[in-house]
Amino acid sequence: MLRMSNLFVKTLRDDPADAEVASHRLLVRAGYIRRAAPGGFSWLPLGWEVYRNVENMVRDEMNKAGFQEVHFPALLPREPYETTGRWTEYGDNLFRLQDRKGADFLLAPTHEEMFTLMVKDIAASYKDLPVSLYQIQTKYRDEARPRAGLLRTREFVMKDSYSFDLTDAGLDESYAAHRQSYIDLFDRMGLPYVIVSAMSGAMGGSKSEEFLSPMDVGEDTYIRCTNCDYAANVEAVTTPVPDDVPLDGLPEAIVHDTPGTPTIETLVDFINADASLRLPDRDWSAADTLKNLVVTLKHPDGTVEPLAIGIPGDRDVDMKRLEAVVAPAEAEPFTEADFAKYPSLAKGYIGPGVLGEQNATGIRYLVDPRIVTGTAWVTGADAHGRHVIGLTAGRDFTPDGVIEAAEILPGDTCPACGSDVEIARGIEIGHIFQLGRKYAEALDLWVQGEDGKPATPTMGSYGVGVTRCLAAIAEATSDDIGLCWPREISPADVHLVMAGKEGGPQREAAEKIAAELEARGLRVLFDDRVKVSPGVRFKDAELIGIPTIAVAGRGVADDEPTMEVKDRRTGDREDVPLDQVVDHLVAVTKRV
């Protein structure tokens, strides 16, 4: 039994000045955690209790799914990460350090290499596979900017699993098993979430999904449909392709002087102001223009390559989407020096006329999927102060291909059902993806196959942020006055408040009930303090957020003694006869 009279906790009346988001504010105020380092937190007794409950829930669901728990050091030697290239590729986010002899070590940000090596060490035959292993381990990442309390830290606990299969079909099964176990887990946590398609990016996998818990303080932007259940990470959204427009009868493209119109805005204003250019039924808009811009792609092998992108002028290029598409290459905007190498590029007036592998610059030219055959555009005429109106795709120019790089805007068309999409924020609580054979090949993992020949396993990787989930749960369930834990995660089943003055019958009744509850297997937090006023005890109970609050107060002194039982979430309270209150509480708090 936890007694408030000696529990190592101090609740705060005021919000800590350095906490912004609700979970951070309340976890500190209620005495669960304290900041100990930039991006690092210490856990007080209540916090550690809650942490263990979350961790055990994760463990339980993994075990249920048949995955086996192992454990690795967090402090690892450089070599395996050197072999896979991640010692350098991981960049500034990797904590690197040296031992007394000057040998390089790292604090692991994730453990693909070690799992792969463990399987290499143990598994020799196809009979040893498939297998799914996981660990719950502290991870380290030298985040540029830790923020939002436990939501983004430099030291955090992650459950990471890895599956090893010999066939792609087997990987699909392992992936599906993990996906289902995550669904079970997050349902059990009571955490709202969406599953969005994600890009596996440079990891080279074929399939990837993120579990996002929708909340305003989340850092991930995703797209969801206002009508159907489509949801996708912004990088993974596909643009519906319109039908081609017949070319017959479309007006000729006309080159027009448009002095002083280097931007889309100035261009639209200019052509709207010229009566001879007016459209018969409406004003020109930015969506009628075709904006062309050039970037430099930097490939991992050090080579660079220019790439031209054409998108409707009412949109910007979304660098995240672009980089997801061109990964593992990185994209950077064209510099003045780059422009100098291509004199035919008229900055601000670049048009399809000089772009493409068949044209003057020879720069590969990819366009937005909306730019289909028969669509006509106002676009640069490749000379300063000149644009061309009615330049028609498939007739006047032919791009080298399409690219998904334009930003997504609210109201865009859902690729699944055709309704409008909206943009939402969420926090990533889980990520599953198919890794393939990258790590197995790099670290020379193979087993003897059924046919006697060596076979390279294919891997899946599956992560859950344990400490982040705790924060997300606090975020999602708390209210203005405090935390409000789901029953299974709560540090106790019942918060028993002793009211009434010391020396009254309340002390005896509360002690008795507390002992009986404990005997019935309930976890009790008993506020037996006499030094603080009842108001403080009630406020603390609400702040600490145990889902059921029982009060031994004035009702205890009645002819037919009662205790009050209150639901923290709804605020509903009822008076229960003292001799029934234990049964009542056992019933209310029964785990479902």
Add this chain to the structure above:
RNA sequence: CGGGGUGUAGCGCAGCUUGGUAGCGCGCCACGUUCGGGACGUGGAGGCCGGGAGUUCAAAUCUCCCCACCCCGACCA
């Protein structure tokens, strides 16, 4: 890494413009009163004013440098 803000008692803050004995609320200690919604009285303890250098008779206050934290952006399995 860029922009903005903030560093003063355990926590939340004032004082800084205009240099001159470091303050308030909460919390903490002691005693008494109170006891169902963050009670009250009386008396206490607690500070290298983020760090360093400078200006000055004198610096929390003015100048310069550094550090830390928060927010926005960049970055981010």
